[in-house]
Amino acid sequence: MSDFETKAPGVHLLEVPAAGPIAGAGTSTAALIGTVAGAVAEEDLGKAKLVTNWTAYVDKFGALDEALSLPHAVRGFFENGGTMAYIVPVADMSGLDGALRALTRTLDVSIVCLPGQTEFENQQKVITHCEGMGDRFAVLDGARNDKDPSDTGPLLTQGGHLLTDRGFGALYWPWISVKNPKPPPAEPKLVQVAPSGHIAGVMARSDNLRGVHKAPANEVVRGALDLEYHLNDAEQSVLNNANINALRAFPGGPPLVWGARALASKTEWRYVNVRRLVAYISDSLLQGLRWAVFEPNNTALWKALERTVTEFLTRVWQAGALFGRSAEEAFYVKIDEELNPAPVRELGQVFIEIGLAPTRPAEHVVIQLGLWSGGGRTGEA
Structure with missing residues (x-):
């Protein structure tokens, strides 16, 4: 029976659902792919598991391990302001394709990291995944020459191979120095780790404090006590022109993110914040206009x-x-x-x-x- 059949004749007000304002999509949830210290069941390899703090990660996947990049990256993500991360454990990089397929069904991811993996074939797969999804951005580590950190030849080659027209990723270098979790008596108390997880946390922090439109640069890298290599201005100029983002430590100050270039061959997508802003707007419209x-x-x-x-x-x-x-x-x-x-x-x-x-x-x-x-x-x- 209609409501009007129970009311007296006249003019009535009827409230109907209307198109409400579009809510902004999330921009700071990260996915980190790699090997964990703890044992992982075969059926859980390549599956995305959500953690919301470092303690939750340790409970599920084990503690820090100097030989593994992923745990340091996850801790760096949370130290720098990240609040939600999907961990995708793999036995080795042969599981990367399956991990990326799993992330196609994890729709709230907006940043993807492959900590410590600098082979451009694997990094290209991550960029291709982000470009295909259209709503996420790859944060990647620059190639490291631990015998001669000043040799940036491999890094420049890597950056050149990763350039695309649309710029759905960025490359960061050098690696950072953090506390060694278990230093032997005669070994250094610092260990060199890949910066991508820390950078993803910086992005999350900048997004939350200023917005995705603010370039995630001139920002402190929390947890980084030093840099593996200290660039001078001339060296950074070469990297910047190759769309590679530097980490710098200026006299008396902590390590900073000192670049905001995307791996884009076209000028309109040159900057990290422009690419991520347009991805945010696109994702918000897709969700808000259903x-x-x-x-x-x-x-x-x-x-x-x-x-x-x-x-x-x-x-x-x-x-x-x-x-x-x-x-x-x-x-x-x-x-x-x-x-x-x-x-x-x-x-x-x-x-x-x-x-x-x-x-x-x-x-x-x-x-x-x-x-x-x-x-x-x-x-x-």
Whole structure:
């Protein structure tokens, strides 16, 4: 029986579900693939398991092991502000393909790490996975020459092989020095470990404090007591031009992330934060517009979609992620008959065109310095 059959004749108010505002997708959940110290059942290899702190990781997968990169990476992730991580244990890199397939069903992942693995064939697989998913970013370790850390030839070769048009990954170098968990009496108290897990934590921290639009650079790497190699400005310039991100330690200060370049061959995807921002916006729209599926494909739907997307992008602009003095300068949303002619509508399709003007990092702050004789400046009264 309808509610109206029980009411007196007249005008009635009926509340109906409406398209609500789009909620932003998560950006800081990491997936880390590698070998763990503890025993793992055969059926659990290659399966993603969620942990939310270092203690939970140790309980499931065992403690630190100097010979393994993954445990140090996980601890570094949580030390630097990460809060959610999927651990994908593998016996060796032959299990990487299965691990990446498992992550296609783990939809809240937004950062993928392969700690300590610097073979570009394996790293390319991770980048290809991230590009195919469209909602995640690969954080990778630069090749290490422990006999001569100043030799960056292998690193530059690695970076060149990993460049893609769309830039769904970034490479970080050098490796970092952390406390050795079990130093023998005559051995150093520091051990060199891959930085990717720590960098993923820095990204999570920066996202939570400033937003995904802020380049995760000029940020302290917590837990890093030193760097395996100290770059000078000229050496970093070579790496930066090759889209490789440096870790630096300036006099009296802790190790910092000092680069924000993505492994992109095209200028528009040069920066880590631009690639991750667009992935965030895309993922948020995909999740937030599901209500429109199977709705009548007419101008009323188009207007509702336009309003919903515009409201979301206005919030993104107000957060400082898009460049422009007004929302109109920062983005546009187009959904009309030009994009959706009758043949398109007959196929059950709706096309929305969106243009974005993302903010880019001030990578070079230029100071114009000259000598002045004093007195009034030219043109002053």
